[in-house]
Amino acid sequence: MLIALLADVHANRQAFSACLQHAKERGAERYVLLGDFVGYGADPAWTVAKAMELVAGGALAVLGNHDAAIGAPASRMHEEAASVIEWTRGELGAEERRFLAELPLTDAEPGRLYVHADASAPERWIYVLTVEEAARSLHSTEAQITFCGHTHRPAIFSVTSLSKMTAFSPVTDVPIPLHGLRRWQVVLGSVGQPRDGIPAASYAMFDADKKEITFLRVPYDIEGAAQAIRKARLPQYFAERLYYGR
Amino acid sequence: MAKPGLEPGNVLDGFVIEGLIHTGGMARLWSVSKPGIDIPLLMKVPILGEGGDPAAIVSFEMEQMIMPRLSGVHVPQFVAAGDFAVHPYIVMERLAGKTLLPRLVELPLPYEEVAEIGWKIANALHDLHRQHVIHLDVKPSNILFRASGEAVLVDFGLSRHTQLPDLMQEEFRLPYGTAPYMAPEQLLGVRHDPRSDQFALGVLLYFFSTGVRPFGESERMSAMKKRLWQDPKPPRALRADYPPWLQEIVLRCLEVEPAWRYPSAAQLAFELSNHNQIKLTARSERLKTDSFATRLKRRFNPDLKKDWPPRTVATPLPAAPIIAVAVDLSGDAKSTNEALREAAARALATLPEARLACLNVLKQSYIATRDTVLDDEGHNKHVNRLVALQHWAQPLKLREGRITYHVLEAVDPASAILSYAGQNRVDQILVGARQSSLKRTLLGSVSAKIAGEANCTVTVVRPPREDDGSRSEGVREPADTAPLS
Numbered sequence: 001m002l003i004a005l006l007a008d009v010h011a012n013r014q015a016f017s018a019c020l021q022h023a024k025e026r027g028a029e030r031y032v033l034l035g036d037f038v039g040y041g042a043d044p045a046w047t048v049a050k051a052m053e054l055v056a057g058g059a060l061a062v063l064g065n066h067d068a069a070i071g072a073p074a075s076r077m078h079e080e081a082a083s084v085i086e087w088t089r090g091e092l093g094a095e096e097r098r099f100l101a102e103l104p105l106t107d108a109e110p111g112r113l114y115v116h117a118d119a120s121a122p123e124r125w126i127y128v129l130t131v132e133e134a135a136r137s138l139h140s141t142e143a144q145i146t147f148c149g150h151t152h153r154p155a156i157f158s159v160t161s162l163s164k165m166t167a168f169s170p171v172t173d174v175p176i177p178l179h180g181l182r183r184w185q186v187v188l189g190s191v192g193q194p195r196d197g198i199p200a201a202s203y204a205m206f207d208a209d210k211k212e213i214t215f216l217r218v219p220y221d222i223e224g225a226a227q228a229i230r231k232a233r234l235p236q237y238f239a240e241r242l243y244y245g246r
Numbered sequence: 247m248a249k250p251g252l253e254p255g256n257v258l259d260g261f262v263i264e265g266l267i268h269t270g271g272m273a274r275l276w277s278v279s280k281p282g283i284d285i286p287l288l289m290k291v292p293i294l295g296e297g298g299d300p301a302a303i304v305s306f307e308m309e310q311m312i313m314p315r316l317s318g319v320h321v322p323q324f325v326a327a328g329d330f331a332v333h334p335y336i337v338m339e340r341l342a343g344k345t346l347l348p349r350l351v352e353l354p355l356p357y358e359e360v361a362e363i364g365w366k367i368a369n370a371l372h373d374l375h376r377q378h379v380i381h382l383d384v385k386p387s388n389i390l391f392r393a394s395g396e397a398v399l400v401d402f403g404l405s406r407h408t409q410l411p412d413l414m415q416e417e418f419r420l421p422y423g424t425a426p427y428m429a430p431e432q433l434l435g436v437r438h439d440p441r442s443d444q445f446a447l448g449v450l451l452y453f454f455s456t457g458v459r460p461f462g463e464s465e466r467m468s469a470m471k472k473r474l475w476q477d478p479k480p481p482r483a484l485r486a487d488y489p490p491w492l493q494e495i496v497l498r499c500l501e502v503e504p505a506w507r508y509p510s511a512a513q514l515a516f517e518l519s520n521h522n523q524i525k526l527t528a529r530s531e532r533l534k535t536d537s538f539a540t541r542l543k544r545r546f547n548p549d550l551k552k553d554w555p556p557r558t559v560a561t562p563l564p565a566a567p568i569i570a571v572a573v574d575l576s577g578d579a580k581s582t583n584e585a586l587r588e589a590a591a592r593a594l595a596t597l598p599e600a601r602l603a604c605l606n607v608l609k610q611s612y613i614a615t616r617d618t619v620l621d622d623e624g625h626n627k628h629v630n631r632l633v634a635l636q637h638w639a640q641p642l643k644l645r646e647g648r649i650t651y652h653v654l655e656a657v658d659p660a661s662a663i664l665s666y667a668g669q670n671r672v673d674q675i676l677v678g679a680r681q682s683s684l685k686r687t688l689l690g691s692v693s694a695k696i697a698g699e700a701n702c703t704v705t706v707v708r709p710p711r712e713d714d715g716s717r718s719e720g721v722r723e724p725a726d727t728a729p730l731s
Binding site: 156158160165166167168171174176177179180181182 | 303304307310311329330331409410411412413415
C-alpha cells in the first residue's frame with residue numbers, strides 16, 4: 001500500500017493541491033497529514049476544508065503547533081507568525097476551528113507512529129534536526145518508524161538495538177529501504193514552506209509492503225501563493241521566502 | 247535472532263540448499279538452486295548471534311540494501327533477499343571463476359598483465375561508481391573475472407551507497423576495511439569518496455607488480471596511519487626494470503590526497519590502456535622515498551589532525567568526463583573541423599577535470615595489403631595522421647595529460663569510433679556533420695550512425711551555414727504529420 005505523507009502545508013493552497021495531484025498520479029492509496037495546516041500562508045480555510053475532506057475519506061491527521069495556536073495562543077511563537085495566526089482565526093469558520101482543536105497530538109498504525117514534532121514530548125514541539133534530538137525521540141517510542149515534520153527539512157535517522165545512530169539527508173526520488181533490524185525517524189520536508197533551499201513543495205511516499213520511503217519534490221505555482229499572501233496583507237517576508245525555499 | 251543452522255537438502259523460500267562453499271568471519275556461502283532459475287546460485291547467510299562479530303549484522307544490512315540496486319556485468323546478479331525477521335540471506339549469481347587471491351603465489355606478475363588486470367578492475371569500479379556505490383574493500387579476494395574477461399566486484403558489506411543512509415556511520419570506533427588496502431581518508435572515517443577505491447587498486451597494482459605490499463600488513467592503527475605521511479618505496483627501487491609509466495600510474499593512485507589521484511576510475515582505466523601516451527611526471531622518476539625531513543613535516547601537518555565529521559550528504563565530485571572528438575583530416579572538412587574545435591573548447595572550458603581523446607580513422611580497404619600502409623613518400627600514414635591530429639588540437643592549448651591522440655584503422659569509421667567509445671568509457675562524442683549530401687547518400691552518414699548507436703551523449707557539430715534565404719518563409723509541415731506528443 002502506498003501512503004502519501006504530507007507535513008507543514010501552512011495554508012499554501014497551490015502547493016497542497018499540487019502535492020495531492022502528484023500523489024494521486026503516483027498511486028497514493030492513503031494519506032497521512034502531519035500537522036501545521038495553517039500559519040504563514042493565505043488560504044487557511046481552503047486548506048483546512050481539504051484536510052477535513054481527506055480525513056472524512058480515511059486519511060489520518062495530527063495536530064501541529066500552528067494549528068494548536070488557533071485555539072490557544074502560543075507564547076513561544078514569534079511576533080510575525082503570531083500575527084498570521086491572529087488573522088487566520090478570523091478566516092476560519094467554527095467547523096474548521098473545531099476540526100483543528102480536535103486533532104490528536106499523535107496517531108498510530110501497526111509499526112508506525114505519526115506526530116508533528118519530536119515524539120518524546122509532542123506538546124512541547126521540539127525540533128528533530130540533530131542525531132541527539134532524533135535519539136531522544138526514538139528512545140521514547142517502540143514504533144518501528146516514527147514519521148514527523150515541523151523542521152521543514154527532510155531527514156532520516158535510524159537507531160540500532162545497540163543505540164547506534166545514523167543520519168541522512170534523503171535524495172529526491174530515490175527509494176530508501178527502512179530495514180526491520182533498526183528503528184527509524186523520518187522527518188518530512190514542508191509542503192507549503194520548504195526551508196531546505198529548494199523552493200519546490202516537499203512530501204514523501206511510503207510503500208508499506210516494501211517498507212521503502214521516497215522523498216519527492218513538486219513544482220507549484222509559487223507566484224500564486226505569494227500573491228495571495230501579499231493580497232491578504234500578511235507579512236511580505238512569508239511570500240518572498242517561498243521563491244527561495246528558505 | 248538464533249536460527250537453526252542450514253543443512254544440505256533444506257529448502258528456504260524455494261531455494262534448495264546444496265553444499266557449503268565457504269565459511270568466512272561474517273557469513274557462510276552455500277550453493278543453492280531453485281526450479282525456474284537456470285543460472286548457478288549462491289546464498290550468503292550472515293553468521294549472527296553469540297560470538298559473532300556485531301559488525302556482521304550491519305554489514306549484512308548494507309549489502310542487502312545495496313545489492314538489489316546494482317546491475318551490469320561488473321557485479322554478481324542479485325536474485326533474492328530473505329526477511330531479517332525470518333531468515334536473513336542474499337541469493338545471487340554464483341560466478342564460475344576464482345578470485346585474484348590464489349594468484350598471490352605467482353607475484354610479481356609481468357607488467358603488461360598487471361596493467362591489463364588494473365584496466366579491467368578500473369572499468370568495474372567506474373561502473374560501480376556510476377551507480378552511486380563506493381566499494382571501500384577492494385582487494386584480491388573480492389575480485390573475480392567472467393569468462394568473457396570483465397572484472398566482477400563482490401562483497402558490498404563495507405560499501406557505501408551515496409544516495410542511501412550509511413548504516414556504518416556511527417557503528418564502529420575503528421574504521422572498517424582491509425588494512426593493507428585501506429585509503430588514508432578511510433582511516434580517518436571518510437566513507438564518501440569514490441577515489442578511496444582507486445587507492446586500494448593502487449595498492450593491488452603495486453603488490454602485483456613488485457610482490458611487496460606498499461604499506462605492509464599491520465592492522466594496528468598506529469602502523470596503518472603511517473600511510474598518511476610516509477610515502478611507499480617507489481616500485482623502481484624494488485625492480486630495476488620497472489616501467490616509468492606503471493610507476494606513474496601506481497604512485498598517482500597511492501597519493502594521500504584524493505584530489506591528486508585520477509579524477510575518475512574511467513580516467514585511470516584510460517591511462518592504463520593508453521600507457522604509451524602517459525604524461526610522465528616526477529612520480530615516474532622517483533627512486534627513493536622522500537627525505538626524513540619531508541616525512542617529518544608531513545607527520546606533524548596540522549591538516550592530519552583535523553576532524554572529518556561524517557557528512558550526511560555526499561558532495562558530488564567535479565565532473566571528469568572523457569570526451570572523444572572525431573576529426574576528419576581530409577581536405578574538404580576545414581570549416582567543420584574549426585567548428586569541432588570550438589565545440590571541444592567550449593565543452594572543456596567548464597570542466598577542468600575532463601580529458602579529450604582526438605580520434606581519426608584511417609580507412610582500410612576490405613582487402614588490406616601490407617604495402618598500403620606506406621604512402622608514396624615512404625612516410626607512415628599512421629604517423630602522418632597523428633601529427634595532423636596534434637596540429638588540429640594545438641590551438642586548444644591543453645596541457646599534456648589532458649589530451650591524447652588515436653588513429654584507428656578500420657573499414658567502417660562509424661563502427662571504429664563507436665567501439666573505441668565503448669571500450670574507453672567515453673562520456674561524449676563530438677563529430678562533424680557531413681557537408682556534402684551526395685557523399686552522404688552514397689556512403690551513409692558517419693555522424694548519423696554514431697548518434698543513433700552510441701551509448702553516450704553525441705554532439706553533431708555543423709559549421710554555420712550561409713543564409714541563402716530559402717527558409718525565410720518558414721517550413722510548412724505536411725498536413726498528415728502527426729503532432730509532437
